[in-house]
Amino acid sequence: MSSRRSRSRQSGGSRIxxxxxxxxxxxxQQLLPEIRDRTSDKVSSAKVLQETCSYIRSLHREVDDLSxxxxxxxxxxxxxxxxxxxxxxxx
Amino acid sequence: MASILxxxxxxxxxxxxxxxxxxIQEKDHNDEHNHIKWKSEAQQQIYSSKLEQAxxxxxxxPSPSSPSAEVPRRGRAVHEAADRVLAVAAKGRTRWSRAILxxxxxxxxxxxxxxxxxxxxxxxxxxxxxxKPKVSVLRLKGKSLPAVQRKVRVxxxxxxxxxxxxxxxxxDEATDYIAALEMQVRAMTALADRLSGAGSSSAPPS
Numbered sequence: 001m002s003s004r005r006s007r008s009r010q011s012g013g014s015r016i017x018x019x020x021x022x023x024x025x026x027x028x029q030q031l032l033p034e035i036r037d038r039t040s041d042k043v044s045s046a047k048v049l050q051e052t053c054s055y056i057r058s059l060h061r062e063v064d065d066l067s068x069x070x071x072x073x074x075x076x077x078x079x080x081x082x083x084x085x086x087x088x089x090x091x
Numbered sequence: 092m093a094s095i096l097x098x099x100x101x102x103x104x105x106x107x108x109x110x111x112x113x114x115i116q117e118k119d120h121n122d123e124h125n126h127i128k129w130k131s132e133a134q135q136q137i138y139s140s141k142l143e144q145a146x147x148x149x150x151x152x153p154s155p156s157s158p159s160a161e162v163p164r165r166g167r168a169v170h171e172a173a174d175r176v177l178a179v180a181a182k183g184r185t186r187w188s189r190a191i192l193x194x195x196x197x198x199x200x201x202x203x204x205x206x207x208x209x210x211x212x213x214x215x216x217x218x219x220x221x222x223k224p225k226v227s228v229l230r231l232k233g234k235s236l237p238a239v240q241r242k243v244r245v246x247x248x249x250x251x252x253x254x255x256x257x258x259x260x261x262x263d264e265a266t267d268y269i270a271a272l273e274m275q276v277r278a279m280t281a282l283a284d285r286l287s288g289a290g291s292s293s294a295p296p297s
Contacts, residue, residue: 016259024262031126031269049242052265056249059272066279067170073286074146075165089143089285 021045028052129270138180139278145172171195177275186260187268190252 025045029035032051035043128134149165149172174191181188240258247253247261250268 020259024259027266028262046238046242049246053245053249062276064170066283067173068166069283071165071169073283
């Protein structure tokens with residue numbers, strides 16, 4: 001990414017600079033638990049994007065599993081208990 | 092180890108030293124604000140209470156004989172409700188939140204397609220290479236690099252509402268989306284723990 005052209009014909013209209021992209025990618029990088037702990041400056045954009053995709057997928061899966069778990073928990077508690085629990089949670 | 096600690100502040104100050112457009116700086120503040128927002132305890136509390144409200148409406152009733160076919164549907168319903176509440180918590184400032192809220196109506200017949208796409212995306216991102224290759228002879232580095240382009244497109248499909256957005260928008264949305272998802276996971280985990288903890292505490296110890 002040594003060439004720093006400020007003109008890019010990819011996006012219609014606004015000029016997206018390489019710096020902007022690098023900025024955004026490094027912001028993403030800070031969020032990723034995998035890459036954050038390594039030497040943060042040497043990771044390529046493609047790698048960051050790859051990690052981002054798999055991280056989002058794993059987060060989706062985790063939410064899915066949690067939803068399953070929650071649905072089971074909500075279904076198995078009967079109404080009286082659920083009312084008690086709800087009142088406890090609302091505190 | 093110490094070199095890592097040193098390099099981080101250097102890159103931070105480096106970033107701030109660079110001259111950027113004012114717009115970007117403002118955006119930076121906004122993004123940081125958003126990023127901090129998703130990490131705050133208050134936000135998680137708000138989300139948790141709204142989630143509980145929504146879930147109490149979703150519940151299909153306590154059926155003791157839970158058939159196996161019901162469970163995936165219920166789990167899916169919980170997931171959708173959780174996503175909806177998350178989008179509401181975002182206050183509609185991001186594309187993904189608006190997309191979630193507006194797509195609820197279309198979700199019924201989009202569900203099948205989404206499932207297929209998620210599965211195929213999970214099995215391998217080689218699927219993106221089967222699309223028409225964006226290779227041309229003379230290309231600028233950076234954003235126009237085909238690999239980066241491809242990956243950003245894949246990312247755009249993962250984040251709701253970002254399929255046809257330009258690259259910086261996708262990256263921006265993804266940053267916020269990840270923070271929001273992490274909060275969602277934290278809140279749902281806490282909720283599940285509380286429910287299972289409350290359940291086991293009231294039941295007699297075996």
